[in-house]
Amino acid sequence: MASNENPILEVKGLKVGIEGTSILKGIDLMIPKGEIHAIMGRNGSGKTTTANVIMGHPAYEIEDGEMYLDGESLQDMEPWERSREGVFLSFQYPQSIPGLQVGNFLRKSVSSVRGEEAARGSEFREKLTNAMEELDIPKSFLSRYVNDGFSGGEKKRFEILQLMLLQPRLAVLDETDSGLDIDGIRTVSKGINSAVRGTENGALIITHYSRILEHVNPDRVHIMIGGKIVASGGPSLAILLEDNGYDWLEEQVESGVEFE
Amino acid sequence: MTGDIEAREAVGDYKAGWHDPENATIRFDFGLSEKVVRDISELKNEPEWMTEIRVKAYRHFIERPMPTWGNTEELMEIDFEKVCYFLRSSDQTGNSWDDVPEDIRNTFDRLGIPEAEQKWLSGVTAQYESETVYHSIREDLEKQGVIFLDMDSGLREHEEIVKKYFGSVIPYSDNKFSALNTAVWSGGSFIYVPKGVHVEMPVQAYFRINAKNMGQFERTLIIADEGSSIHYVEGCTAPTYSTDSLHSAVVELLALPGAHIRYTTVQNWSNNVYNLVTKRGVAYENAKIEWVDGNIGSKLTMKYPAVILKGEGAHAEVISVAYAGNGQHQDAGAKVHHMASNTTSNILSKSISKDGGRGSYRGMAKIMPKAENCRLNIVCDALILDEKSRQDTYPTMEVGNPTAHCEHEASVSKVGDEQLFYLMSRGHTEAEALGMIVNGFFEPFTRELPMEYAVELNKLMSLEMEGSIG
Numbered sequence: 001m002a003s004n005e006n007p008i009l010e011v012k013g014l015k016v017g018i019e020g021t022s023i024l025k026g027i028d029l030m031i032p033k034g035e036i037h038a039i040m041g042r043n044g045s046g047k048t049t050t051a052n053v054i055m056g057h058p059a060y061e062i063e064d065g066e067m068y069l070d071g072e073s074l075q076d077m078e079p080w081e082r083s084r085e086g087v088f089l090s091f092q093y094p095q096s097i098p099g100l101q102v103g104n105f106l107r108k109s110v111s112s113v114r115g116e117e118a119a120r121g122s123e124f125r126e127k128l129t130n131a132m133e134e135l136d137i138p139k140s141f142l143s144r145y146v147n148d149g150f151s152g153g154e155k156k157r158f159e160i161l162q163l164m165l166l167q168p169r170l171a172v173l174d175e176t177d178s179g180l181d182i183d184g185i186r187t188v189s190k191g192i193n194s195a196v197r198g199t200e201n202g203a204l205i206i207t208h209y210s211r212i213l214e215h216v217n218p219d220r221v222h223i224m225i226g227g228k229i230v231a232s233g234g235p236s237l238a239i240l241l242e243d244n245g246y247d248w249l250e251e252q253v254e255s256g257v258e259f260e
Numbered sequence: 261m262t263g264d265i266e267a268r269e270a271v272g273d274y275k276a277g278w279h280d281p282e283n284a285t286i287r288f289d290f291g292l293s294e295k296v297v298r299d300i301s302e303l304k305n306e307p308e309w310m311t312e313i314r315v316k317a318y319r320h321f322i323e324r325p326m327p328t329w330g331n332t333e334e335l336m337e338i339d340f341e342k343v344c345y346f347l348r349s350s351d352q353t354g355n356s357w358d359d360v361p362e363d364i365r366n367t368f369d370r371l372g373i374p375e376a377e378q379k380w381l382s383g384v385t386a387q388y389e390s391e392t393v394y395h396s397i398r399e400d401l402e403k404q405g406v407i408f409l410d411m412d413s414g415l416r417e418h419e420e421i422v423k424k425y426f427g428s429v430i431p432y433s434d435n436k437f438s439a440l441n442t443a444v445w446s447g448g449s450f451i452y453v454p455k456g457v458h459v460e461m462p463v464q465a466y467f468r469i470n471a472k473n474m475g476q477f478e479r480t481l482i483i484a485d486e487g488s489s490i491h492y493v494e495g496c497t498a499p500t501y502s503t504d505s506l507h508s509a510v511v512e513l514l515a516l517p518g519a520h521i522r523y524t525t526v527q528n529w530s531n532n533v534y535n536l537v538t539k540r541g542v543a544y545e546n547a548k549i550e551w552v553d554g555n556i557g558s559k560l561t562m563k564y565p566a567v568i569l570k571g572e573g574a575h576a577e578v579i580s581v582a583y584a585g586n587g588q589h590q591d592a593g594a595k596v597h598h599m600a601s602n603t604t605s606n607i608l609s610k611s612i613s614k615d616g617g618r619g620s621y622r623g624m625a626k627i628m629p630k631a632e633n634c635r636l637n638i639v640c641d642a643l644i645l646d647e648k649s650r651q652d653t654y655p656t657m658e659v660g661n662p663t664a665h666c667e668h669e670a671s672v673s674k675v676g677d678e679q680l681f682y683l684m685s686r687g688h689t690e691a692e693a694l695g696m697i698v699n700g701f702f703e704p705f706t707r708e709l710p711m712e713y714a715v716e717l718n719k720l721m722s723l724e725m726e727g728s729i730g
């Protein structure tokens with residue numbers, strides 16, 4: 001079903017629960033190709049749940065709704081199938097795997113997602129070296145264990161390194177900015193822009209600060225409260241929110257103000 | 261036949277699980293008696309003193325009760341009357357693979373032994389059932405006076421050394437299974453490294469049980485003279501039968517002052533083998549003994565490599581991994597006795613259980629009252645892969661001297677769903693993800709292995725993980 005008219009991601013009426021509690025209460029989201037969208041919201045509003053469900057986390061129950069990647073339903077795909085189809089999630093809390101070396105892990109992941117060819121020989125090594133240089137990651141990183149003893153900033157850079165090597169069609173970045181200093185945010189933003197702008201790809205940036213959005217300049221900003229997207233608008237919405245706070249925004253929504 | 265198929269299904273893809281037709285030249289009847297013990301000794305033309313030790317050991321074995329600890333239920337199931345205690349499958353020990361009977365040679369080919377020998381070993385012995393069928397050592401080492409023989413030849417050609425050290429580290433009366441081994445031992449390795457000689461590349465022994473209901477009782481003695489060093493590697497496999505086999509080895513190491521012995525084992529037994537092994541080394545002044553011990557498979561393994569730190573400044577290192585799958589119990593651990601001052605030891609144990617398998621760590625660390633300023637560090641990590649499986653630790657520490665510095669850390673963990681999800685989100689199937697976590701968990705062990713073994717072990721564990729997830 002791939003065609004230019006299809007958005008890279010479409011989420012329709014998504015309701016999600018875990019162990020009997022409902023968390024997402026009907027999410028609609030549409031990211032056209034070449035666009036970057038942002039979701040903002042307070043802690044506990046359901047942002048990570050949204051990201052996990054797009055990636056196919058097995059712990060959540062999909063109560064209702066649909067998800068499409070470039071017109072193809074994601075519903076029955078395992079996480080690794082989604083990954084191979086081009087979905088990538090930069091984790092809010094990346095997991096450590098003691099004993100698994102970064103270099104080895106990267107090669108295996110590239111091989112699984114993009115095929116054995118892509119993980120072989122000098123081309124892979126060159127890509128890896130360049131990406132690491134761009135992200136200011138030292139060579140010694142390759143022999144460390146995946147996320148084991150990494151600082152917050154190192155974990156986030158490592159997520160972006162994976163993003164750059166796996167070249168997904170849809171990148172979901174869950175609070176990648178927290179833990180990064182301003183240089184890091186700039187590098188990551190540059191990376192996201194070059195991966196999406198002028199391509200058929202898309203990105204969804206989850207954050208609770210507008211800082212990263214100043215560098216990425218998203219096409220749309222969505223505000224999530226209590227498992228629902230309560231407002232959507234242009235980049236100015238993020239600034240409005242930053243200036244006035246979530247309480248104000250909540251009041252506005254309750255009194256029926258539209259932000260389109 | 262159907263029994264074999266059942267057994268195969270029970271162990272899944274056990275790679276070394278084929279067996280050859282049995283072409284024995286001498287095969288003893290099942291069961292054990294003083295006559296069997298004397299017959300083995302006579303067949304080998306042994307000196308009288310060895311026959312005497314065997315007979316004494318046999319009598320001790322008969323009187324000695326089964327251990328009352330460990331997996332007593334499984335131990336009670338061993339039927340010593342249903343074991344074949346001696347089986348000769350070749351009339352000679354070959355010095356060239358061409359001299360080894362073809363079917364046996366094929367077995368070792370399939371296991372990759374001749375290839376490994378050419379690439380990275382200083383010497384090889386290959387034991388098939390009770391006796392060594394192949395033996396070689398690099399010429400330059402032989403010229404430097406290094407002795408690397410099977411134990412039977414060792415006794416014939418170097419009787420004085422054997423007489424001096426045999427049973428000096430592990431007397432037959434140590435436990436029921438050391439008594440059994442001493443009574444009926446056959447094969448194993450005998451190594452002597454002269455003063456100051458360093459054997460750079462490892463020497464390897466390979467033990468293969470092929471026949472049904474077979475008992476393999478190899479006996480290994482390694483003496484590293486002052487300031488010398490050697491790395492000995494052993495690998496073991498057996499085919500898959502529905503009836504049980506018994507592997508009960510005794511390994512004695514002597515590291516004389518300043519010597520260094522590393523003993524690496526990777527055992528991949530099929531799950532009908534009782535693996536009851538006594539391993540112990542004595543380290544004199546500034547000597548170092550390292551046990552690197554990997555236990556995969558078997559029905560029941562009981563093995564606690566030990567080091568007696570007898571001389572000042574001696575060091576012990578025991579690194580082990582165990583993997584217990586369906587119907588398997590790995591009861592493994594380490595023992596260190598600090599008898600002298602300024603001795604140090606490190607114990608690292610890693611254990612995984614899956615599909616109802618059971619892993620136990622059993623450790624004994626002793627610091628004698630006279631031993632000053634000893635250091636002891638124990639780390640035991642266990643990983644449980646599902647609800648059906650089990651891990652226990654039974655650590656014992658007796659610290660008799662207040663200047664000792666002891667650390668003990670133990671952890672039992674489960675594979676986290678979030679870890680699996682993280683890896684799956686990078687394109688890896690659930691089985692692949694599990695394999696990555698498991699191999700990562702074993703990594704501190706794997707990195708100590710020769711490269712070829714490390715690669716094999718990783719592959720083996722990945723296969724094990726695939727076997728279970730539908």
Ligand SMILES: Nc1ncnc2c1ncn2[C@@H]1O[C@H](COP(=O)(O)OP(=O)(O)O)[C@@H](O)[C@H]1O
Nearest residue numbers: 018023041042043044045046047048049050059
């Ligand atoms: N695995 C889980 N089990 C139970 N509750 C969960 C789980 N994951 C999330 N929740 C609940 O769902 C809500 C949304 O969480 P989350 O999606 O992590 O929010 P955010 O990322 O916006 O901070 C919270 O109330 C949280 O407690």
Ligand SMILES: [Mg+2]
Nearest residue numbers: 047048049092
């Ligand atoms: Mg979150």
